[in-house]
Amino acid sequence: MGQPPIIIIGAGISGLSLAKALMDKGQSVLVLDGGRVGAGASGAAAAYLEPRTGSGGLRAIEWESLARWPTYAQKVAEATATDLDYRRSGLIHVAQEDGLPRLQREFKQRQEAGTHVTWLTGDEARAEEPALSEAIVAGYTLDQVHTLDARKFCSAIAALLRQRGGEVLEDTEVLSIAADGPGLVVHTSRGDERAAKVVLCCAMGRNHIAGLPDDIPLSRPVRGVMLDLAGDAARPLVRRMVKHSKGVICPRAGGRLLVGPTSEKGETSLAVQETVTTDLLEMAARFVPAVRTLECTDTLVGIRALTGDGALKLGQSRAVPGVYYSLSHGGSGFLRAPVVADELADYMLDEAAPCPFISAYLSRLTTA
DSSP states (O other): OOOOOEEEEOOSHHHHHHHHHHHHTTOOEEEEOSSOTTOSTGGGOOOEEOOOSSSSHHHHHHHHHHHHHHHHHHHHHHHHTOOOOOBOOOEEEEEOGGGHHHHHHHHHHHHHTTOOEEEEEHHHHHHHOTTSOTTOOEEEEEOSOEEOOHHHHHHHHHHHHHHTTOEEEOSOOEEEEEEETTEEEEEETTEEEEESEEEEOOGGGGGGOBTOOTTSOOOEEEEEEEEEEOOOTTSOSOSSEEEETTEEEEEOGGGOEEEEOOOEETOOOSOOOHHHHHHHHHHHHHHSGGGGGSOEEEEEEEEEEEOTTSOOEEEEOSSSTTEEEEEOOTTOHHHHHHHHHHHHHHHHHOTTOOOTTTGGGEEOSSOO
16 A cells, blocks of 8 residues: 555645645645535635735735735646636725724835835725725725635635545545554544544634644634625626725626625624624625625625634644644635645655744744
């Protein structure tokens, strides 16, 4: 028998991008998910790639990832003949009178960070996007923001993995993990799978797998809800993403708009109350009133997971070497994927790999 594969638990963006990175480096992978590919938090993401301000390590990861994303997306799209609805049209961040002080602070932070931003009056903002409300008093444009279709991208990576000989098993719940000689055994709802290494990329799923050591952090839930609104492909309401203090209005192919998301700490239900969808639509309508005329064709629900202080958590268990984790991505899993996946894969294959971008968030068994 040959070497067992590296098993990745979770078929969202963090698990699938890591699986791709490992296969790029010559490894055999098996991805397991209790549901469908991209049906969890990743499938309910707006997937807009907007690096943060500040000077910390996460900012470096995010700007480097953004620089890699066009080539990264193009290779996946070409290999799978998939239109990912990848756009580099930037965003317009707007505010009404009550949100003006916050908008001004964020604009100043962007300027101080050296980001190219352009301040707009309310009239100038409406000239950019005529569907914006008359109540908008100011805004700014940020060109270095990209967007893509989250579900299409997850499905495309899964197809690419299968095309290259990897396995992606859906509807396969992981029950427990145990050491098994030099490797590991993963007990699933479909039977046992042997693994050379295991990586947890399963958000809240980490909390429900038996046999995991205590040094892998537990997660806490944050529910995100997005509305998918039908529009007119010939006359889209907005041409670039509109951001406001409570969320985004994100254009998609065919004139569709994604509206949201919520950020509901502690909520785990996938059943969405009508009041939640009504509030999302009304909040969006404060900034683009015509969204009230659009039909909601789908309600997207995902449970993001944060651990401890909410910062990115990467590493390997000291108690059970060979069990790795990639957790607490929050709302930035898509943005950071090219860098985090590539460097975490390097670390998994070489404990001493330098991993310059993720090193501050990486728990190593030894000091590199």
